Amino acid sequence: MNVIDVQGLTRSFGARKVVDGVSLVVEKGEIAGFLGPNGSGKTTCIRMLCGLLTPDAGSGRVLGHDICSQQGAIRRQIGYMTQRFSFYEDLSIAENLNFVAGLYGLPPGAVRDTLADLGLTSRRGQLAGSLSGGWKQRLALAACIMHQPQLLLLDEPTAGVDPKARREFWDEIHALSARGLTVLVSTHYMDEAERCHRINYIAYGRLAARGSVAQVIEDAGLVTYTVTSARPGLIASRLSGAPGVEQIAPFGATLHVTGTDRAALEGTLRAAGVEFRPTQTSLEDVFIRLMEQSEDNMA
């Protein structure tokens, strides 16, 4: 049985269709990445999955419970970490954890263990509001998994967190996954996407791609060349809009030029008289391409 198995989720706010027919399958123990640009409907999707929003259309099950009628049962078995820190800043670390433990009916030892795991036992009395971004994130994660959920929904958990804390956070996610926890994590960091077992890319409310990172890149059918030049800015403006050129992304002194038509792209680059060599298409190139395609679909 899949942990998440929903079809055709649709949700509008006013006249705006924020999520449009998204189907999502997440297998047990998987770390599923949920990617997409800002405003693409990731948060709305996650809220529908955990019963905080009712879908206008679509159906499905989370942990075997119907998302439209059994939200209560879903809530008890999932951990949901909101995008914005949503614990009480005017409560101390221990008080926040005690509150959560009380709501889930956990034994008193749970808070003590969680504090020890976090390494926060000595700082337990500190107000949550005075913690740094990284620590807030760790506290929120710890509070979300204290009741040992079977599914963890993380909505952009690493926004505004430094690289070291992010690394540690992902190590923790993988450790949890190894213990059998299923994780759906939304992000728009490419390096984080590559840490997922499988990614789901959503753009303008629609699911645009799905699969492992390698699969998604391959399915996109893009070719990419690295162009080396002393004046990358000038080359970029000259190549822009030329036949076969679909994306140009500067990387320091080099440019990544991407397109779908290998012959046309090579022709253009040769004609420009620049030094170029084939390179691996990055996930970012694929996502930008997917985003532009979806934009075309919208128009």
Add this chain to the structure above:
Amino acid sequence: MTLLSLSRLRALLVKEMIQMRRDRVTFAMMLAVPLMQLLLFGYAINNDPKHLSAALVAPTQDRFTRAMVSALELTGYYQFRHPAATAAEAEALIARGDVSFVVTVPSDFGRRVQRGEDPQILIEADATDPSVASGAISTLGTVAADALSRELGATSGAAPPVDIVVHRRYNPEGLTQYNIVPGLMGVILQMILVMMTSMALTREIERGTMENLLAMPATPAEIMLGKVMPYMAVGAVQVAVVLVAARGLFGVPFVGSFWLLGAGIFVFVLALVILGYLISTAARTQMQAMQLTFFVFLPSIMLSGFMFPFRGMPLWARMLGEVLPLTHFLRLIRGVMLKGAGYADVARPLAALSLFVLIFGALALLRFRRTLD
């Protein structure tokens, strides 16, 4: 930099106006509150109330008695809703607050008038609100004399002076504090408790903690009780302070049952905190919650009988007053503290307050969204 640039000022004004227009509730309040004040002050409030209900205790209904009664009604102050009460019934009526006056015409009244032997009538006024009774009492002397001389006119010459005995019940000295201080308890409780609880949910929404709270397993009833119960404790402290002050500073008598008053306060406080919670399910921001609180508070002060005599208001205003918890609480606390009213006397306000608890509670639970829809 000039001190006052018109283009900068214009930019500020435009921005301010747009924000004002976007905040619908504030905009509505700016229009509704002055209108409400105007209507309430203008039409509803009357410091010289007329047509006050009265009970008549008159064992013999002779023509002199009838003349007295019709003369009293003609003053416009008295309206005999209970024209043939026994002394015991009349006592219950005034204790419950159903009538403001009990007029007792003794059985020998007619005989004494004819014999010229100092006829007496007794007027008992409910003086818990001294201002209600004052107008009605001040006109009595001349009214009585005129009525009797008209009635006697055919038979003999001058009427004997009627000895009108006035009892200001429950507040013989006509002290305003007796009326105001117990009322203040209701007003203070309403002001603080509704305001505090009206922010219960909006605070969670504004701080972004609502989403997390909703994602965790707590039922709407649990959330509501969790939100309002702490404020019941706050209410208890306020009650103690006001009661001690009423006794110690203002010398307000406390003749009734402490436990009955306690029960009444409990139900009233419960109604208030749940009303506040209901407001918090409707308001989007703490500012809106404050405004809605004020919107309920204003008529509560004006129309409950706290500031102005309830009976002096026109029917529509009294009906509005009936849907405010404070109105019923004032009847209860004044009844119990000043008149020593028993359970039977305050059963109606007590029932009304309980009804408010049920209605507000049901509405709040219905309005509460278990989702972010």
